Amino acid sequence: MITTEDTVLLIIDVQGKLASLVFNSAAVEKNIVRLVKACRILGVPIICTEQYPKGLGHTVAPIRELLADEKPMEKTAFSCCADEEVFMHTLRSMKRNDVLVCGIETHICIYQTSVELIEYGYNVHLITDAVSSRTKENREAGIHAIEKAGALLKSSEMAIFELLKVAKGDAFREISAIVKD
Template identity: 65%
Template sequence: MMRPEESVLLVIDVQGKLAGLVHESAEVERNISKLVRACRVLEVPVISTEQYPEGLGRTVEPLRKLLEGEAPFEKTAFSCCGSEDFMSYLRQLNRNDILVTGIETHICVYQTSVELIEYGYNVHLVTDAVSSRAVENRDMGIHCIENAGSWLKTTEMAIFELLRVAEGERFKQISRIIKE
């Protein structure tokens, strides 16, 4: 089970026009937004990346506002692990559970997840917060990430796993986030 003090949320490449072209794009963005806001309440660090932003554009505006003050890690490798800056920052956090979200599931999300598993991290793929342009690619990406050793979670499952108890101010804040 994940614990806030051991976890990190990773938002991979939700950027530009591509973000609007993926299957169920509005739901994916809404779920990533819920995760970011819940992680803020639970004091879980959030890391975001952008794949070649000069060509693909920046992180979509609604998520960029939520991530304000934290520059995304720019990359050209499909896997986030191909960025030395990203890996250095991740290692400094000294947390082993990585909640993975973003696009595209069968490329950047897949390659990142598999490499993180190879490096010894526990990957928790949030299946309703990842997508690809084609459903088949999303589904195959999820399948291959699971076979590599990832835990599969939904947005609500991940948030309530991190929260653990239905009491207190954090629970009230999380409940409002979930209901939106």
């Protein structure tokens, strides 16, 4: 089970025109927004990356606006883990073992990052309704390969309520409203 004390949310490359071209793009974006809002309420740290933003554009507005105080990490390698100096240093400094992975594209950046995180000893929780690729087939191939590498598959709602733990208090009321939206 994931906990707020041992989890980080990783949002990979939800940017530019590509974000609108992926399979089921509106639902993916909506689920990532829900994850960000819930993680903010629960105090779970968030890392956001952008693949070559000069060419591909920046993180889409609905997500970027929620992350206004955090600048996305720029990268050119497909795997976030290739950046030892910034990404891996930041992740290690958080001292958390569970990584909720979401973003695009499932069969490229999500896949390569997830496999390397597993190799580094992290517990990867792939948020299947918050990842996508340009084609449904590539999305499915990526999810299958990531699961085979050792990741746990979860929906955004499953992860949110697993972090929440109990159906009481202000956090529960706020998160219930987010999930119902």
